[in-house]
């Protein structure tokens with residue numbers, strides 16, 4: 714009787730052990746997948762400023778640039794180098810903490826100077842492609858956000874608006890306060906997104922329609938990063954779009 718009991722117990726323990734091992738293996742596999750996705754996301758984030766750096770460096774070599782344009786491009790190079798440095802620093806912090814999620818540190822930020830500054834940074838890339846960018850700040854207000862992350866959110870959304878819009882089109886960014894929440898609305902006149910893909914585009918590594926991917930380049934990570942940063946702020950992001958007419962992305966923080 715005693716032996717039978719023991720055997721039963723051992724069998725239970727073995728069962729438990731094998732379950733634990735399986736869970737450990739699953740966790741490891743999950744972590745590995747997360748790591749890979751995280752690395753891919755970081756490469757994407759590094760590539761954007763690098764594109765600016767190489768683009769504007771070659772423009773600066775031209776002889777026919779006005780002193781004013783030259784000055785502007787040098788400022789962009791400076792700002793993008795700073796952005797890269799910040800990204801690498803964040804990456805280093807994350808690596809040290811052994812974490813794979815974004816950390817945010819909120820502070821009080823004045824809406825007008827903040828969004829004007831972000832716009833100035835992005836505007837030249839629109840001009841180079843003969844596309845227009847308009848900012849309307851309905852009122853001056855104070856936000857409690859992580860300015861570095863919100864800048865990342867806005868830059869990623871504006872980069873997409875530019876990438877997926879034709880020459881001569883206008884992207885409009887509207888910033889306002891609604892029920893005490895900051896609303897950032899970005900409307901483009903681009904190729905649009907099919908309603909079936911409204912949720913999908915926020916997933917990591919998703920690019921809707923293969924033919925598009927080849928034409929426009931990109932890894933399908935920009936919006937996944939945007940979503941994570943918005944989530945980290947406890948906010949939300951919405952999209953509405955008409956294929957062939959344009960898209961509206963709304964971030965509420």
Ligand code: ADP
Pocket residue numbers: 873874877901903904905906914919920921922925926930931932933934935936937960
């Ligand atoms: P990437 O642009 O690098 O492919 P994103 O995660 O930023 O990755 O976007 C995912 C997909 O969503 C894009 O491949 C594109 O098909 C679609 N998309 C995103 N923004 C827009 C936009 N403003 N207009 C049209 N399609 C868009």
